[in-house]
Amino acid sequence: MGHSNWPEWIYVAVVIALLCYVGAEAWNIENLVEHVPEDAEVIKVTGQQWFWSFEHEDGTKEVGELHLKKDHAYKFEITSKDVNHNFNIHEYVVLLDAVPGQINTVWFSPNEAGEFDIQCREYCGLIHYNMRATLIVEDV
């Protein structure tokens, strides 16, 4: 073509530098997010068509509602009984697939009392749109 192409290379270098920054930040944050505190209480979460059930460490079971304490760390062990679901508490950015035959873990620590929506975010059939539960965070 015979013309100089240096602006393109500068531009590509800037784009790559930005991407490196985004990637490094993402790596850092994901590292922090995935570090589960030692005292986290385990909650077993089971998804099935089309409701959620929960089991606390002390053996208490709940269906469609989950009662937790404020400022307390919890580790969810998520699985499914039939097809893939996705356990999601949007306000707390808790999101992980519930896959049959597999246990996925994610942790969080609610810092605000109140009621929050739990929903299914992975298509699972007829009543997927209404596969909901309520998270109740109690001030203790």
Added chain:
Amino acid sequence: MVLELKKARPVWQIMFSTHHTDVGLMYLIFSILAMFIGGAMAIALRVELFAPGAQLIEDSMSFNRLFTTHGTTMIFLFLLPSASAVGNYLVPIMVRYKDMAYPKLNAIAFWMIPPAAVLVWLGMADFGWYANPPYSVISSPAPAAEMWIFGLKVLGVSSILGSINFVVTILKCKHPDLSIGKVPLLAWSFLSSSIIVLAAMPTFAAALLMLLTDRLGATGFFNPAVGGDPIAYQHLFWFTFHPEVYVLVIPAIGMMYEIIPRFSRRPIFSQGSGIFAFVMLSLVAFASWAHHMYATGMTFTEKTVFMIGTLAAVPASAMHVFNFLATMWNGRIKFATPMMWAVGGIALFFAAGAGGVVNSAMPLDFITHDSYWVVGHFHLFVFGTIAFGTIGFIYYLFPYVTGRMYNEKWGVVHFILVFVGACITFFTQHILGLYGMPRRIYDYPEIDSWIQMNALISVGAMIMLVGMGIFLANLIYSSAKGKPANLHDPFGLGGKYYYPYEQRNPHH
């Protein structure tokens, strides 16, 4: 170029022809038909979601069938065939060969598509376009699921045959005086995307067979009840269909490489960087498939690897955008309809790419995954970028195919309506996703922000519906009664860069 409609021919002469422009015309008409069928389904979905509660669709199963068939139609029956249409018209001309390398194979590849379409449309499967097991194995109703599987199988074979044809035509049949570096970028885009199809598609073909035998109860590859692994299917699926995104987007970029220099009245800024970016995209297309699966419980290392693979696709895409802008810079741009679509497509491509960087960053993906953000994001790609490039190119080809001019004024109105509608619909979907609305839901609870944004999205869809109605009317009316086009320079551009290759090649 052969003018199909100038001299009227009986329709079977076109149907049974193996000439590349005849096959191209059939691809074109079929893909436009599929676009309107898929679009009608999208409108039905948006009417249903306009407000909470049942609006138009009585039950969730019909809704699930509709969004599945909408996605399958748009990807496999509109975008892939429309790219093949453009390739059939222009690739042999650009490599200066008389036809495609294997004309009969070419016609067979086309004629496999309508029966597959009938299977998909009559079946109306309900498992979403990616048919995730175990739902698709144990829960999805027959015979719709089997019809979908067979339909996709046929479409996959058709796609492989078409790709073999493009690769052989470009590499083996190009004129000996034409070096591969001088082959126009549109033909290069078909070379890249065809090679991706050949590398990626067999994986999905295998996955489909495994899914079918699982459904028949003969095997349990993906069924955890008998020891299978449902996540394995997702790997096989996305190993084909993440590259498939590039199969769709690369020809659209190639079409923009044809439109932008011509209407800017300047040569392409850098042919070399365009080729480099196509090759880069074809390679990194295979490095990012599992970024669709962060939430399936992947380890930190796996997520990191696929985040890096995903980010690696950005510089190559950015090089294309730079090339477009540098070509337009200081050009005497004529904003005729095709140019408007191309420029609008580049703007939305940029927005879609920026959203893609957000999705690929691991912690942020857990906010956006399977929400309406994702719906907005990939529609910015498949509609905002790929369909925009394709529609612009349909306008661009129109005078060469029909010998008549489309109505320029209505073409501009079509663009403005669809561009505005697309911005309203797809950007709002991003925000709705941040507010937590999951995708693929038939109904939603009465949350104020969700209700308002869903209404807005549906209004945007209606604006696009009006625009597409104008498009259809313009196509039909102008091909019958439009002004005869000046085929040496239908867009009134003058000068030396502005002719399709066979008309008056300045280097001849």
